[in-house]
Amino acid sequence: MTQTNTRAIALTGGIGSGKSTVAKMFFDMAVPVLDLDAVGRELLASPKVQSALVGVFGSDIQNEQGGIDRKLLAAQAFCDAKQTARLNAILHPEIVAFEQQWLKQQHAPYAIIEASVVLESGGISRMDGLIVVLAGKTLRKKRVLIRGKQDEAMFKQIIERQCDDVMRHKHADYILHNDGSLESLQQQVMQLSEQLMKESL
DSSP, rough: OOSSEEEEEEEEEOOTTSSSHHHHHHHHOOOOOOHHHHHHHHHHHHHHHHHHHHHHGGGGGBBSSSSSSSSHHHHTEEESSSHHHHHHHHHHHHHHHHHHHHHOOOOOOOEEEEEEETTTTTGGGSSSSSEEEEOOHHHHHHHHHHHHOOOHHHHHHHHHHHHHHHHHHHOHHHHHHOOOOOHHHHHHHHHHHHHHHHHHH
16 A cells, blocks of 8 residues: 555556556546556666666676666566566665655646556555456467567567466456457456546545
8 A cells, every 4th residue: 555645556467468458448537557567677777777787697688788687687688587586676765766766746636657567576565446447368379479579589578577367367457348449448448447437525
């Protein structure tokens, strides 16, 4: 539970589920949205974080300018669970501090905290609710490959380090199904927003 009048509602879903699409729909309805994955990316520019990462993963993760190369870091950090835990130990405290500061500045009844690994990282304990976006694995894979940012091997690697939909379903307070049209998803988001508004007053 956050120390603010704004309820923190986590938004998660497996890769390709449409989590970011849902986040944008909330944002377009003037709901405050914080993307923790984006915060994590921004933190890679922090000298403190860079120094800690190089200390753990070595200078191989640096680019020619001395900054952190995200692809090289991902290759090192996601090769096994132990390495991923080392990355999380550096990034998560910084991300949480940023999130808590951001929440204090919000004045809306609720805010959306978009996070791909909120369950895996234990972050759900500091949230006031959890929205899960669900979609079939075949459809999710198709969406990811169409985007062109990840290939099939990378998709498989990401799926393996994320929890499954059974776990997401178990912890969800609210569920959005994204196997249909965008219009259907929009309708679900609008209805959920109305529900969250009522619950937050």
